[in-house]
Amino acid sequence: xxxxxxxxxxxxxxxxxxxxxxxxxxxxxxxxxxxxxxxxxxxxxxxxxxxxxxxxxxxxxxxxxxxxxxxxxxxxxxxxxxxxxxxxxxxxxxxxxxxxxxxxxxxxxxxxxxxxxxxxxxxxxxxxxxxxxxxxxxxxxxxxxxxxxxxxxxxxxxxxxxxxxxxxxxxxxxxxxxxxxxxxxxxxxxxxxxxxxxxxxxxxxxx
Amino acid sequence: xxxxxxxxxxxxxxxxxxxxxxxxxxxxxxxxxxxxxxxxxxxxxxxxxxxxxxxxxxxxxxxxxxxxxxxxxxxxxxxxxxxxxxxxxxxxxxxxxxxxxxxxxxxxxxxxxxxxxxxxxxxxxxxxxxxxxxxxxxxxxxxxxxxxxxxxxxxxxxxxxxxxxxxxxxxxxxxxxxxxxxxxxxxxxxxxxxxxxxxxxxxxxxx
Numbered sequence: 001x002x003x004x005x006x007x008x009x010x011x012x013x014x015x016x017x018x019x020x021x022x023x024x025x026x027x028x029x030x031x032x033x034x035x036x037x038x039x040x041x042x043x044x045x046x047x048x049x050x051x052x053x054x055x056x057x058x059x060x061x062x063x064x065x066x067x068x069x070x071x072x073x074x075x076x077x078x079x080x081x082x083x084x085x086x087x088x089x090x091x092x093x094x095x096x097x098x099x100x101x102x103x104x105x106x107x108x109x110x111x112x113x114x115x116x117x118x119x120x121x122x123x124x125x126x127x128x129x130x131x132x133x134x135x136x137x138x139x140x141x142x143x144x145x146x147x148x149x150x151x152x153x154x155x156x157x158x159x160x161x162x163x164x165x166x167x168x169x170x171x172x173x174x175x176x177x178x179x180x181x182x183x184x185x186x187x188x189x190x191x192x193x194x195x196x197x198x199x200x201x202x203x204x205x206x207x
Numbered sequence: 208x209x210x211x212x213x214x215x216x217x218x219x220x221x222x223x224x225x226x227x228x229x230x231x232x233x234x235x236x237x238x239x240x241x242x243x244x245x246x247x248x249x250x251x252x253x254x255x256x257x258x259x260x261x262x263x264x265x266x267x268x269x270x271x272x273x274x275x276x277x278x279x280x281x282x283x284x285x286x287x288x289x290x291x292x293x294x295x296x297x298x299x300x301x302x303x304x305x306x307x308x309x310x311x312x313x314x315x316x317x318x319x320x321x322x323x324x325x326x327x328x329x330x331x332x333x334x335x336x337x338x339x340x341x342x343x344x345x346x347x348x349x350x351x352x353x354x355x356x357x358x359x360x361x362x363x364x365x366x367x368x369x370x371x372x373x374x375x376x377x378x379x380x381x382x383x384x385x386x387x388x389x390x391x392x393x394x395x396x397x398x399x400x401x402x403x404x405x406x407x408x409x410x411x412x413x414x
């Protein structure tokens with residue numbers, strides 16, 4: 001491996017290289033950049049990273065990331081509290097928020113049921129979801145989990161548990177992506193998008 | 208741009224995204240990883256990054272990175288102080304050290320002469336190099352700068368200033384890389400490697 005003639009540099013490189021997707025060489029490049037950077041910039045970086053552990057928590061309602069007990073989305077009076085979108089991860093909340101197409105609240109599971117990875121029902125915020133459905137006035141659950149075997153398993157598990165308690169359980173549409181060529185789509189996606197075909201005027205109105 | 212519903216997360220993402228080669232999306236992935244990581248690991252990471260600014264300095268002899276006033280390479284009595292390898296960057300020191308083929312000392316310029324990037328003679332440790340040549344007993348200068356116009360300019364500038372003060376000025380060999388196919392080498396490299404051809408037995412002995 002890389003031999004580095006400074007214990008402090010080596011220590012920093014080893015820690016940076018523990019971050020996902022960052023190898024020793026990238027870690028060294030980043031560490032050398034930080035050595036050359038202004039001290040105040042480096043201390044600001046590390047202070048803000050530390051704050052991720054000290055000042056960020058999970059919203060106690062939806063388990064989204066939050067600076068307070070309850071997150072800004074849950075607190076926003078303009079959002080529809082009877083509509084809950086169930087997602088796997090905080091990144092999905094950010095992705096959906098960026099579409100500006102959803103005005104309900106979220107519920108972040110923290111993953112999907114995956115016995116192969118040791119993720120069972122109790123590792124996810126599923127009971128917390130059912131609790132919300134029992135205590136809050138929720139009309140529709142939108143399932144926005146990944147289109148994988150694990151995502152579908154989780155979808156069915158949620159559906160089975162909530163279908164009698166809410167008016168509607170929906171799932172985001174699977175189909176050909178906007179701007180995508182049909183010939184490159186896999187057959188399952190193409191098949192599903194044919195089965196879920198929509199009236200032309202409805203589809204273009206929604207767009 | 209990404210809208211993130213936590214000021215602390217957003218602040219951390221913005222700082223991480225200032226690192227070279229790291230975009231907003233990667234920064235977000237890293238920040239979310241850090242939120243989920245153990246506090247002690249995160250604090251260790253930031254402490255070690257801070258130490259890069261507080262405990263790392265440049266060796267006052269060769270300008271390599273060092274934990275002390277003079278670096279371990281310069282202090283090593285087994286190394287030949289009459290042989291100085293001139294490099295652009297600390298990464299080159301690490302790369303050359305990893306070959307185990309060089310037993311002299313280094314001189315890290317901190318770049319190469321590049322008027323386009325505003326890097327002149329005074330931005331580099333060139334006068335410090337000439338000073339070393341005047342005061343230390345140096346026999347050979349090995350130029351190991353990049354094979355670019357800027358590297359060559361710097362090579363010529365150093366050569367002109369030191370050629371009468373040391374016994375030998377050498378430069379690392381340019382040629383076809385080990386394991387490289389001739390057909391993919393550019394013509395300048397191939398041409399140089401023909402001009403610098405070596406006796407067979409000498410070449411294979413050196414290998």
